Amino acid sequence: MRILHVTDCFHGGVATAVDQYARMTPQHEHLLLSNNARSSVAAVSRHPGVFAVDEELPVSPLRSIHAIRTAVRTLHPDLVHAHSSFAGLYARTAFLLDRVTPGRHAVPVVYTPHSFAFERADIPAWKRSLFRGMEQILYPLTAVGAPCANREGELMAALGHQLPGQVPVVVVPNVLLADHPTVPGSWSPSTPHIVGVVSRVTPQRDPAFFAATARLIRAARPDTRFVWIGDDDGKDPTLSAVLADARVEVTGWLTGEKLQRRIAELSVVIHTAAWDGFPMAVLEVRRIGVPLLVRDIPALRECPASARFSTPEEAAAKAVAILDAGADPTRWESLDQSHTPEIQRTRLGEVYDLAVGR
Incomplete structure (x- = not known):
């Protein structure tokens, strides 16, 4: 098959996932229509030879929809795989227009949200309701839902509740491939302790939560240092200021060996999304072996309960316990075993076969 991948946020985890989907299914020909409009960082480099076609997706929504329709007409893909909420909107709108336009061929759309826009906690309730309503309207235009986590799958299936017809939903878990630059078991914590976050500095990652946690840990262990491995996206510099006020170092964008070295020297990683x-x-972080704590949000309920926290006070208490013990008390085997390349490859095969009616 020829598979056209479409995304308006080809950076970070989405870029990694799109690249991996193509590399995991080399029996198909993969095409890419993407932009990096929602980030100020440089475009992500591609693995050579992964995408037979690599074209720019326009920033304008209307031009994006037109570009997808043009790509379907000229490149003749067997299906479109949309990554992110907005790409899902563009691809499914293009599908609908092609379906009602005489002489045009509409190809099925596979949809992976990589976090639904209506889950955002930094926007008003009315806007979340609007995004959810749009997803429900677009849902029947989806050939197959391919969420990247169990929680996302539950949300996707709920969109189809009481709607006519049934859209198959297959969870395609995020994984790391064997050649990912993270070195298994390379954890080598620095002295004194460093507690950190590995992420972009965005409202989604809640820098204020980490700043509050850092202050609590520092009160209990004054010699502890704090670092945010990443940078802001250029949209809200006040978020980095919140971290600076809590004496949290923001490294800026790191890649390759330098990034892996900074992660490996952390004593604890606190994921505050x-x-x-x-x-x-x-x-x-799991592959490197750094002790890990995650916020108790629905998307991360796959993680063990002992590693989850709800408040800065709870996060700080668990982090201090790890600093004192020098080890991660949580057993992560169940999570590790459910996010393997073999599972991802099998699920992708199922998704693409379902999309074309096999």
């Missing part, structure tokens, strides 16, 4: 799909950062 207020909402999420299923973050690649969790898998990267």
Whole structure:
């Protein structure tokens, strides 16, 4: 098959996932229509030879929809795989227009939200309701839902409740491939202790939560340092200021060996996301072996209960216990075993076969 991948946020975990989906299914020909409009960082480099076609997705929604329709007409894909909420809107709108336009061929759309927009906690309730309503309207135009985590799958299935017809939903878990630059078991904590976050500095990752947690840990263990491995996206510099006020170092964007070295020297990683799909950062930290704590949000209920926290006070208490013990008390085997390349490859095969009616 020829599979056209479409995304308006080809960076971070989404870029990693799209690249992996293509590499995990080399029996198909993969095409890419993408942009990085929602981030100020440089475009992500591609693995050579992964995408037979690599074109720019326009920033304008109307032009994006037109570009998808043009790509379907000229490149003749067997299906479109949309990644992110907005790409899902563009691809399914393009599908609908092609279906009602005489002489045009509409190809099925596979949809992976990588975190639904209506889950965002940084927007008003009316806007979340609007996003949810749009997802419900678009849902019947989806050939197959391919969420990246169990929680996302539950949300997707709920969109189809009481709607005519049934859209199959197959969870395709995020994974790390064997050649990912993270080195298994390379954890080598620095002295004095460093507690950190690995993420972009965005409202989704809740810098204020980490700042509050850092202050509590510092009160109990004054020699502890704090670092946020990442940078803001250029949209809200006040978020980095919140971290600076709590004496949290923000490293800026790091890649490759430098990034892996900074993660490996952490004593504890605290993942503070207020909402999420299923973050690649969790898998990267797990592979390196750094003790990990995650916020108790629905998307991360796959993680063991002993590693989850709800408040800065709870996060700080668990982090201090790990600092004192020098080890992670949580057993992560169940999570590790449910996010393997073999499972992802099998699920992707199922998704693509379902999409074309096999």
